Amino acid sequence: MKLRLILFCYLFLLQSLAFGQTVLSGRVLDEKGIPLPGVNVLLKGSYDGTTSGVEGEFEFSTEKSGMQVLVFRLMGFKTLEIPVAVEGETLQIPDQELRESITDISGVTISAGAMEASDEKKSVVLRPLDIVTTPSAVGDIVGALQTLPGTSSVGNDGRLFVRGGDASEVGIYIDGLRVANAYGTTAGNVPTRTRFNPNLFKGTFFSTGGYSAEYGQALSSALALNTKDLSIRDQGDLSLMSVGGGYSHTLANEEQSITLTGNYFDLSPYQGLVKQDFDFERAPFGWDLEVAAQKKLGKDGLLKVLGRTESGGMKIRQPEPGQEGAGALIDLRNQYSYAQSNWSKISPNGWTWFLGASISANSDEIAFDSIQTTRDNKLAHLKASTIRDFSDRVSMKLGVEHFINTYAEGLPLEGLERNFQDGQTYLYTEWDWYLSKKLVVRGGLRGGLSSLSEEKWLDPRVSFAYQVSKNGQVSLAAGKFSQAPLENYRALNNDLKNTQADHLILNYFWNKDGITFRAEAFHKEYAELIRFEGVPMAPVNLRNEGSGFARGFDLFFRDRQTLKNTDYWVTYSFVDSKRSFEQFTTQVQPGFAPKHNLSVVVKHFVTGLKSQLGASLAVNDGYAYTNPNLPGEMNSKTPGFQNLSLSWSYLPRPNLIIHGAITNVLGRENIFGYDFSATPNAQGVYESRAIGQPAPRFLFLGLFLTLSKDKNANQLNNL
Amino acid sequence: MKIFNLIFAFVFISFSAFSQSNGAFETAIKSQIQAMQQIDSPESAQEVSNSFLRISEAESGEWLPLYYAALTKIETAFRFDVDKDAYFDEAIDLVQKAKEVSPNNSELTALHGYALMGKVSVDPVSRGQNLSPQVMQLYGTAINQDRANPRAVVLMAQMELGMAEFFGQGPEKACGMARMADELFRKESQKVDENYLLPTWGANTAKALIENCQ
Numbered sequence: 009m010k011l012r013l014i015l016f017c018y019l020f021l022l023q024s025l026a027f028g029q030t031v032l033s034g035r036v037l038d039e040k041g042i043p044l045p046g047v048n049v050l051l052k053g054s055y056d057g058t059t060s061g062v063e064g065e066f067e068f069s070t071e072k073s074g075m076q077v078l079v080f081r082l083m084g085f086k087t088l089e090i091p092v093a094v095e096g097e098t099l100q101i102p103d104q105e106l107r108e109s110i111t112d113i114s115g116v117t118i119s120a121g122a123m124e125a126s127d128e129k130k131s132v133v134l135r136p137l138d139i140v141t142t143p144s145a146v147g148d149i150v151g152a153l154q155t156l157p158g159t160s161s162v163g164n165d166g167r168l169f170v171r172g173g174d175a176s177e178v179g180i181y182i183d184g185l186r187v188a189n190a191y192g193t194t195a196g197n198v199p200t201r202t203r204f205n206p207n208l209f210k211g212t213f214f215s216t217g218g219y220s221a222e223y224g225q226a227l228s229s230a231l232a233l234n235t236k237d238l239s240i241r242d243q244g245d246l247s248l249m250s251v252g253g254g255y256s257h258t259l260a261n262e263e264q265s266i267t268l269t270g271n272y273f274d275l276s277p278y279q280g281l282v283k284q285d286f287d288f289e290r291a292p293f294g295w296d297l298e299v300a301a302q303k304k305l306g307k308d309g310l311l312k313v314l315g316r317t318e319s320g321g322m323k324i325r326q327p328e329p330g331q332e333g334a335g336a337l338i339d340l341r342n343q344y345s346y347a348q349s350n351w352s353k354i355s356p357n358g359w360t361w362f363l364g365a366s367i368s369a370n371s372d373e374i375a376f377d378s379i380q381t382t383r384d385n386k387l388a389h390l391k392a393s394t395i396r397d398f399s400d401r402v403s404m405k406l407g408v409e410h411f412i413n414t415y416a417e418g419l420p421l422e423g424l425e426r427n428f429q430d431g432q433t434y435l436y437t438e439w440d441w442y443l444s445k446k447l448v449v450r451g452g453l454r455g456g457l458s459s460l461s462e463e464k465w466l467d468p469r470v471s472f473a474y475q476v477s478k479n480g481q482v483s484l485a486a487g488k489f490s491q492a493p494l495e496n497y498r499a500l501n502n503d504l505k506n507t508q509a510d511h512l513i514l515n516y517f518w519n520k521d522g523i524t525f526r527a528e529a530f531h532k533e534y535a536e537l538i539r540f541e542g543v544p545m546a547p548v549n550l551r552n553e554g555s556g557f558a559r560g561f562d563l564f565f566r567d568r569q570t571l572k573n574t575d576y577w578v579t580y581s582f583v584d585s586k587r588s589f590e591q592f593t594t595q596v597q598p599g600f601a602p603k604h605n606l607s608v609v610v611k612h613f614v615t616g617l618k619s620q621l622g623a624s625l626a627v628n629d630g631y632a633y634t635n636p637n638l639p640g641e642m643n644s645k646t647p648g649f650q651n652l653s654l655s656w657s658y659l660p661r662p663n664l665i666i667h668g669a670i671t672n673v674l675g676r677e678n679i680f681g682y683d684f685s686a687t688p689n690a691q692g693v694y695e696s697r698a699i700g701q702p703a704p705r706f707l708f709l710g711l712f713l714t715l716s717k718d719k720n721a722n723q724l725n726n727l
Numbered sequence: 728m729k730i731f732n733l734i735f736a737f738v739f740i741s742f743s744a745f746s747q748s749n750g751a752f753e754t755a756i757k758s759q760i761q762a763m764q765q766i767d768s769p770e771s772a773q774e775v776s777n778s779f780l781r782i783s784e785a786e787s788g789e790w791l792p793l794y795y796a797a798l799t800k801i802e803t804a805f806r807f808d809v810d811k812d813a814y815f816d817e818a819i820d821l822v823q824k825a826k827e828v829s830p831n832n833s834e835l836t837a838l839h840g841y842a843l844m845g846k847v848s849v850d851p852v853s854r855g856q857n858l859s860p861q862v863m864q865l866y867g868t869a870i871n872q873d874r875a876n877p878r879a880v881v882l883m884a885q886m887e888l889g890m891a892e893f894f895g896q897g898p899e900k901a902c903g904m905a906r907m908a909d910e911l912f913r914k915e916s917q918k919v920d921e922n923y924l925l926p927t928w929g930a931n932t933a934k935a936l937i938e939n940c941q
Contacts, residue, residue: 046770048777050784055755057781059774081780083817135853210857240864568852575852613852618895662894 030094033067034101036060036080044082044106052077052089070094080106084114086400110400110442116475118450120485120515120528121219123156125212133524133566133577134214139206142609143655143669144624146708148201149212149233150191154626155607157528157562157579158216158229161626162600163649164680164699166199167191170216170229171532172558172585172601173509176494179226182233183312185348186225186411188368188387192294193342195374196324197680197699198286203318203344205269207256208300210236217530218485218513221436221452221469222393222407227491227509227534235312238302239265243716247271250709251278264303271296278707286702287325287334294320294342309353317345330685330695339375344368360395362407380421385495388412405438405452415495426499430460430492438469446475458492463505465490479520485513493538493552501550508535522569524577529561537589544590556587556595573613581605596642599681602628602649622655622669633681636694646679663714668707675704755782756791756924763799772803791924793825794835798926801842811849818842833873834926840865841882862886877911878929880904884936902940908933 036047043064050057056070057079070076073094078101080088085106092101108114125134138152145151150168154161160169167175180190182204194200213232215223223230239260247254252273259266275291296318303311320342327335350364365388372383393407411432418425438452452469469487476482490506498504510533518525537554540547566577582604586595597603609624630646638644655669672678682696689695759778766772776799783792797818804814822839829835840862847858863886869879884904891898912930919927 046773046777048780050781053785055751055782055785057777059777079784081777083813137853137856240860618893659894661896662890 028097029069029071030073030096030099031067031069032078032092032094032099032101033065035103036064036066036082037103037105038085039105039107041105044085046082047085047106048079048081050079050081051094052079080104082106084111085109108445110445115442115445116448116473116481118448118471118473118483118485119481119517119526120471120473120483120513121215121217121511121530123214123216123526125214133526133564134212136206136210136212139212141611141620141622141655141657142624143622143653144609144626144651144671146669146671146706147206149204149206149209150202152206153212153214153231155577155579155609155624156214156216157526157564157581158530160581160583160600160602160605160628161607161649161651162631162680163651163678163701164197164199165600166194166201168229168231169600171530171560171581172583172587172598173228173532174598174600177226177228177491177509178231179223179229180231180233181223182314182348182366183235183350183364184222184232184362184393185350185364185366185391186368186387186389187346187366188413189344189370189385192320193340193344193370193372195322195338195340196286196326198292198322198324198702203296203316203346204233205298208235208298208314209233216528217511217532218469218471218487220405220450221438221454221467222405224434224436224454224456224467224489225411225432225491227489227507228532235300235314236302237310238304239267241716243714246713246715248711249273250707251275262304264301266299266301269296269298269300271298282703282705282707284703285700287327288322288702289325289337290321290323290339292320292322294318305351306353308355309351311349311351313347313349315345315347317343319343327697328685329683329697330689336377337375341373343371358397362391362393364391365389380419381417382420383417383496384415386412386414401442403440405436407434407436409434409436413495415499417496417499428460428495428499428502430458430498432456432458432492448473452487456490458506460498460502461492461505465506480516480518483513483515483517485511485515487511493550497538497540497547497550500547504538504550505536505552507537507552509533510535522567524564524566526564527561530559532558534558534587537587539589540591542591547591554587554589554592556585556589558583558585558587558601560584571612573615574610575612576608576610579605579607592641594641597632599631599633599642602631604629618659620657620659622657624651624653626651631681635682635696636684636688646681649678649680650674650676651678663716665712667710667712670708671706672701672704677701677704752782752786752789753922753924756795757922759795760924763795766799766803766806769803769807769809772799772807775799776803788828790825790829790832790835793821793828794838794926797821797825797838797842798928801838801845804845805848811845815842815845815849818845831872833869833876833879836865836872837869837876837879837882840869840879844882844886859886859890875911875914877908877915877933878926880911881908881929881933881936884908885932888936888939898940902937905933905936905940909937 036044038044045060045062045064047060049060049066051070051072054072056068058066058068060066076092076094078090078092086109088104088106123133125136139149140147142152142155153159153168158171162169168178169175170178180187190202191200192203211234215230219230239258241260243258245256254271256267256269272295274293279288279291296316298316301313305311321340323337323339325334325337346368348366353361368387370385374381390410395403395405397403413430416425416427434454434456436454441449450471454467457464467488467490471483471485473481473483489509492506493504512531513528515528534556536552538550539553540550542548560582562581564579568575583601585601586597588595606627611620611622613620628649630648632642632645634641635644651672652674653671654673658666678701680699682698684694684696759775762775766775776796779792779796800814800818803809804811819842822835826835843858844862847854866879866883869876884901887904888898888901891901912933
């Protein structure tokens with residue numbers, strides 16, 4: 009009996025193999041009913057299947073029978089599985105529709121206000137390499153960003169100024185964690201630089217407005233720098249420059265890597281050779297030590313650590329307008345440390361996790377002749393966030409942050425000090441909805457509270473992007489942005505509330521085969537800006553009373569395609585900005601917001617010379633300033649700023665780069681404003697002194713050598 | 728006893744049926760390897776890679792169908808006017824999947840490097856600096872995983888030649904490697920018979936490189 013049953017079962021099962029074939033046929037279409045060719049159509053668990061033809065049609069035969077699963081697969085579409093009962097000689101499958109899956113690459117992205125520098129994505133305006141090869145930047149990240157739309161170059165400052173905002177309105181982040189005092193401390197109109205080396209970063213996200221709810225404490229702009237992942241090999245990098253030198257050593261394996269770097273710079277030898285217009289008693293000097301480590305944790309986790317400490321200073325004499333002599337001696341010493349660690353994990357189930365903490369500590373000692381001053385600033389940032397992809401159409405970002413900020417400034421000889429401590433807590437969320445591959449809506453909310461000002465606030469933000477043609481898209485962004493006033497103001501008046509800005513941005517972005525065009529119009533409304541009586545050095549009666557606006561448009565065109573081995577970009581930014589702030593009693597054009605800004609960068613690779621030649625030109629129409637000899641505020645304008653810079657990078661060997669650059673080749677005497685005497689002279693005239701450049705030109709020469717015991721390079725001998 | 732014999736017979740038949748299905752795997756792979764030679768358009772390439780992917784869906788423990796599907800994608804991207812980045816990315820995805828089935832496989836590591844080299848070729852100026860060392864490292868790992876893998880060596884030779892040309896250095900090193908690859912291809916060809924399913928491509932590249940050296 010048992011045997012019969014086995015036999016029966018076996019024969020029954022065998023039947024499916026022995027009995028005839030079924031021909032399956034049908035058609036695959038997309039959501040709009042357009043036929044899809046190239047779809048992989050198959051019966052699950054068998055080799056049976058085919059590829060759909062030009063009309064989306066398919067036909068194949070199978071020996072299988074009974075209930076089966078028919079699978080449709082095509083790159084860029086969601087896989088479709090349908091149950092089918094396979095029987096008879098032919099089986100007509102009803103028309104099937106495949107839904108497009110929306111990915112980072114295929115979906116429209118919000119480009120209002122946003123500019124990315126990355127190797128990975130296509131629609132980027134800048135590549136990481138551009139930062140080191142833009143002549144006017146001389147290796148400074150912010151220097152390269154100053155060639156992008158929405159920025160203006162303020163040559164005696166060096167920091168980033170975005171759309172009529174001052175430099176403090178740009179929030180700088182490394183791996184999503186805030187960096188305080190990201191620029192070197194400077195004095196006496198000597199331009200500063202970013203402290204962080206561009207080699208640390210794999211990508212940069214720069215927004216000139218309307219940015220994500222993830223970023224706060226910035227009225228105008230967010231600059232997010234993302235550090236590199238695991239290094240791939242052991243190597244040493246040696247740099248010798250006209251202003252100093254450094255060495256960096258990397259140890260790496262499959263699981264972890266660490267890079268240790270030390271640099272020293274001193275402008276004394278350079279200034280000994282090249283005459284300076286500024287009266288340096290001690291040329292700027294400094295050293296820094298840096299460690300960057302990465303470690304894989306589990307399959308999808310990555311832990312990063314970055315630490316940096318540096319020290320530097322300078323002594324410079326600043327002549328007073330209308331007075332004899334060399335002027336007051338400014339003696340500056342700076343100590344700075346930054347450390348952060350972050351852990352991220354991308355789970356295959358649609359969750360991404362991030363935990364991070366950072367601390368910035370800055371200490372300045374500045375003496376003005378016999379008056380000694382100190383300034384100490386510490387900022388700690390703790391952050392936890394998650395991203396959840398509910399489907400390829402809906403995703404959510406959720407985060408919680410806490411900041412602890414302490415600030416103290418004092419006159420140690422007099423035993424005077426004023427300070428504050430503030431704790432700020434934020435909660436933010438942001439949702440992306442893809443209504444189709446061509447239309448995305450993003451809504452975000454950022455809520456914060458401050459323990460010092462006892463203020464609570466909520467900043468809503470919203471943006472849209474719509475793909476209007478194959479290569480073009482339109483984006484719109486609006487939002488509210490809050491930022492605590494400058495620390496030295498808060499130390500004087502702990503009750504100061506947030507300053508505020510509302511953004512409205514309309515953007516058009518077009519990108520195809522190495523040609524990028526970007527046009528953006530914006531309107532920014534400022535409120536609650538800080539006003540006071542007196543002078544910025546000694547403000548009185550600080551209050552949130554100022555207001556203003558910035559409006560304008562900018563254009564960007566980049567072409568890496570048309571001319572062989574040549575890459576160029578042209579940027580024009582128009583900013584009309586007026587605000588009542590600081591000591592100004594009326595709405596005026598700020599000194600850091602020139603109206604017309606033009607920037608051109610050209611790079612050309614000459615294969616025969618193994619060299620890249622670069623040129624960059626920056627022009628604006630001049631800076632507003634107040635001439636006390638005339639009625640009114642901000643009643644005058646300097647001559648226009650011009651800077652033509654050239655560079656030459658020579659690669660004689662794969663591991664050696666020799667880079668030379670000259671800024672302001674034409675030696676134009678740029679003027680950024682005027683200092684006026686505090687009191688009029690005997691003739692009743694306030695005497696003036698132009699604020700110019702440290703020297704007409706800056707020359708840079710550097711040699712960068714990479715030493716690696718490259719296993720691959722020795723491979724030949726091992727075989 | 729009778730029952731036992733019968734069961735034994737069934738089991739035997741089942742086994743032969745099973746080995747038959749394994750034979751089906753070999754036949755299917757072989758016929759698609761032949762179909763690869765006939766590719767003359769992105770559409771026909773899509774048919775071949777789809778066929779490999781169908782085999783891989785049914786035989787989830789096999790790395791070869793994924794390997795050939797990825798190789799077809801890479802060659803399509805090099806030969807035809809398609810969205811190259813998308814093809815190379817898909818190839819890398821397939822290689823990663825295959826690596827889960829067969830870790831430390833020299834052929835897969837070399838193919839990964841080949842796909843990444845394709846990505847460099849899309850935009851050498853901006854990607855070269857970052858990706859080229861990764862490509863070199865993958866080829867180096869592939870050679871270490873199997874010193875008899877001629878594809879790892881010939882791909883490395885190609886890369887070395889490109890770098891030497893760019894920096895105006897002599898091609899000696901690349902040529903030496905190409906000759907070594909050629910020797911490995913010769914040894915490999917002795918193993919190849921009609922039932923050989925493993926990758927054999929690349930010998931022509933070695934020959935071409937050597938010709939260039941003379």
